[in-house]
Each structure stands twice: as structure tokens, then as C-alpha cells.
Amino acid sequence: MPRPSMVTASDLRSFMMATYFALRLMIAAGALLLPVVLVIWAAVSDDVDLQGSISGFYYTDARDVFVGIVVAVGVALIAYRGYSVGENWLLNLAGVLAIVVALVPTTPPGDGGMNLVHTAAAIGFFLVIALSIVLYGRLTLSLLDPAEAQRFSVAYWILTALLVVLPILAAVIAHRTGPSTALFWIETAALIAFVAFWVTKTAELWRSDADQRICAGTVACDATGQLQATDAGRS
Known part of the structure; x- marks a missing residue:
């Protein structure tokens, strides 16, 4: 019987x-x-029209797609582990809020008003992500050279602003005019800002090789919570 290959550190x-x-x-x-x-x-279905909000698709044949994707994102956020205990808690909370958005539907078309639980969960989701960026998104920037770290920092501030402004703007429009094409695209823009953060963070971690260095034990948190090279990493 062949011996299994050895797995190295x-x-x-x-x-x-x-x-x-x-x-x-x-x-x-x-x-x-x-x-x-x-x-x-x-665009391709005769039975599903473009809705006045992303959540409005809950009441169409596309409901399973809406619920499935949002729940999957929520579960992934809960499973993901950040670079501090505080970040983990915020990502867990964001994941739970995403699942609430998926399972507690918005108000049915034509009923008027807003489902406060659904709306609060949706806005809270983006605000919690923005808070996690403000408090913990820059913990790994110390592993980059100062000029590159500054560029990523500016990008994070811009994305944080978008993650705060766009959901609030969407809520104001939903309250004043109800579902609309404008509301759908503002919600889409907020999701794109969310995506842009994760893509930017992945690029930053790739540039600094943070994951590899953390696993190898060559970096650790200092007293301020910033990641710094250890003695092993400097040698």
C-alpha cells in the first residue's frame, strides 16, 4: 500500500x-x-421585470437566487476571520444582518410603507462593514511601504464614505418615493462599493504577503494593534 505523501508546514x-x-x-x-x-x-424573462429594489426580487421567480446569494454572502462573512477579535465580531454581525435581509422580506409590491426590520438590517449591514474598515481595515497597512500604504488608506476612506452614504440615500429614496429604478441602481452601487473593498483588501494583502507572513510567524500585533515584523521576520 503506497504511503501518503508528507504534508509540510x-x-x-x-x-x-x-x-x-x-x-x-x-x-x-x-x-x-x-x-x-x-x-x-x-432582461431575458417574460415573467420577471426589473424591480424597484434588489429586495423586490423576493416576490418574483428570482426569489431563490436573491435569497441564496445573500445567505451565502452572510455565511461567508461569519466564517471569515479577520485580523482582530473586534473585526471578527463586526464581520459576524454583518453576516447575520445579511441573512436577516434575505429571510425577512421587504414590503410586497403595492402595499406601501417599509418593513423596518428588513430596512434596518440592510442599512446596518453596510454601516457595520464601514465601521469594520474604519476600526480595523488598516491593521495590515504597516506591512507595506509608506507610500503604498497611503494609497490603500485613501481608497479605504473613499469606500467607507460610499458604504455609509449610498445605503442612507437608498433608504431616503425608498421612504419618499418607494421602489424605483433609481433605488435599484443606488443599491447596486452600494454593493459594488462593498465588492470594491474586498477586492482592494485582497490586493493589499497580496502586495504585503500578509497571510503568508502571519502563518509563518514573522509578523505579530504590536501594542497599538498594528501588524509589525517580529525578530524572526527581521532576521
């Missing part, structure tokens, strides 16, 4: 990094695919 680190990369990809791809799939479905 380097192999295990590669497996762990691949898992984290897959989770980040699932989160970003799911959020991006949601509006894309819904728009294509509405």
Missing part, C-alpha cells in the same frame, strides 16, 4: 491562505453576481 500555510482567499472571493463574487444575475434574468 509550508503546504499547510498554503492551504490556509487558499481558504481565506476563497472566502474573500466568495464574498466579493456573491455581492457582484447578485445584481448582475437579477438584471440579466429580468
